[in-house]
Amino acid sequence: MTTLKVGIADYEEMKARTMRIARGEEKPRPDEPKVWFTSTESFAKVLSAGNRELLRIIAEQAPGSVEELSDITGRAKSNLSRTLKTMVGYGLIRMERSGRKLAPKVIHDRVALDLPLTEHHAPLAMAAGGRS
Known part of the structure; x- marks a missing residue:
């Protein structure tokens, strides 16, 4: 499997960045996060111990x-x-159709958090000038 790289940025920063990308003023770098959370608290809630256990069960037992x-x-x-809908939204799982049923499948086996501690929202703020 793969590692999902995630970042933390507030809603206004994410919205501004999305608009810059849509206008062609900025191009996402291959090494930057693919999924963004609005706070460390929301990250912790989605990847709580209970939800990580749920991901483990899905990966190991492959429920149909x-x-x-x-x-x-x-x-x-x-x-x-x-919970599964939230996990799909953050790219942690996908739902696969199996006949008339939907089965959860884990996409990544690791999550890497890109969280600058000394610069406020560095990944998005640095990109404000645009990139090629």
Whole structure:
């Protein structure tokens, strides 16, 4: 599998960067994060111990449906569906159709957080001038 590189940036910075990219003023670098969280708290919530355990179960037991995953974990299907939708949104899993059912599949086996400690939002702020 692969490593998903993630970063932290506030909503306004992400929106401004997206607009620069859309206008052709900036080109994303291959080494920069592919997924962005708005805070370290949101990152920690999505990758909580319980959710990492859920990812491990999906990877190891390969449930054939959300219902099967619910049976394995003991979590309510509605709660599980909400969590899986969030994980899909952050690129951690994908849902594969298997007949009439959807089965969760883990995409990455690692997450790397790009978090500058001395420069405020360095990955996005440095890109403000545009890149080729």
